[in-house]
Amino acid sequence: MSFFHLLTTLLALLISLLVRIYAVLPTKNGQQKVTKRNPKSTCSIAIFLGSGGHTSEMKSLVSTLSFERYQPRKYIYCHNDGISLRCIASLESEKGDIMNESNYTLLALPRARKVAEPLLSTFISASKTIFVTFWYIFLLPLIKNPKEPFVDVLLINGPGTCVVLVLVSYIRRILGLKYTKIIYAESFARVKSLSLSGKLVKPFVDKFLVQWPEAAGVNDTKAECIGWLV
Numbered sequence: 048m049s050f051f052h053l054l055t056t057l058l059a060l061l062i063s064l065l066v067r068i069y070a071v072l073p074t075k076n077g078q079q080k081v082t083k084r085n086p087k088s089t090c091s092i093a094i095f096l097g098s099g100g101h102t103s104e105m106k107s108l109v110s111t112l113s114f115e116r117y118q119p120r121k122y123i124y125c126h127n128d129g130i131s132l133r134c135i136a137s138l139e140s141e142k143g144d145i146m147n148e149s150n151y152t153l154l155a156l157p158r159a160r161k162v163a164e165p166l167l168s169t170f171i172s173a174s175k176t177i178f179v180t181f182w183y184i185f186l187l188p189l190i191k192n193p194k195e196p197f198v199d200v201l202l203i204n205g206p207g208t209c210v211v212l213v214l215v216s217y218i219r220r221i222l223g224l225k226y227t228k229i230i231y232a233e234s235f236a237r238v239k240s241l242s243l244s245g246k247l248v249k250p251f252v253d254k255f256l257v258q259w260p261e262a263a264g265v266n267d268t269k270a271e272c273i274g275w276l277v
Contacts, residue, residue, distance in 0.1 A: 064221070071220040073253050093121040093154075093198040093227075095212060096131035097205025104235055105204060106134045107277040114142045120151040121198055125158040125208060154183055156208060176208060180215045196227040203252075204232045206244060213248045230254040233270075235277050237262050241270075 096102045124131035157175045188197040203209040219226040229252040233245050238259045249255050255270050263270030
């Protein structure tokens with residue numbers, strides 16, 4: 048195969064991939080058809096704890112959930128994040144059963160980017176995060192049970208690692224498999240503008256929630272403001 052034919056094939060594959068991604072994007076106004084779940088049924092959920100203030104906000108949000116309904120729970124956090132681990136222990140001891148590990152599991156991921164990290168090392172860190180996330184969130188669940196995603200719902204906010212979670216979770220949508228619904232809650236600190244992570248993931252999530260009406264701008268039909276969440 049000549050270089051020209053190879054380039055043409057790669058370009059055609061890229062265009063096909065982009066068209067497929069666009070086809071499976073949630074609608075801009077978030078009003079896609081939703082199948083209501085039986086109120087008595089359980090729903091598996093993954094909760095990303097982004098460390099620091101993001102973890103505190105997520106703890107407040109998750110504390111309002113019914114742990115009897117949302118189980119099993121998967122807590123995703125970054126390596127060496129002791130604050131998030133203490134947060135998980137607190138949540139499970141107050142609302143769940145810290146001795147019953149069958150109701151929740153922990154998944155530690157490499158941090159995609161540290162504060163003030165240089166661009167080159169950020170690329171290396173992010174690549175490592177993508178590899179580990181791909182294995183635990185897409186490939187391993189696919190091997191165990193191809194018909195089911197790793198969880199029913201993914202709840203995220205905060206730093207760059209959540210972008211990786213969204214990208215990997217999206218693979219099942221592209222392949223036409225049953226997929227995880229994604230909910231992004233913008234930080235309470237974002238009063239008049241969205242965070243970089245929020246801007247990146249907004250087109251891909253099923254629900255995009257802001258806590259201040261000015262955060263998304265007047266022309267944004269995707270973002271929903273339902274009041275303070277934390």
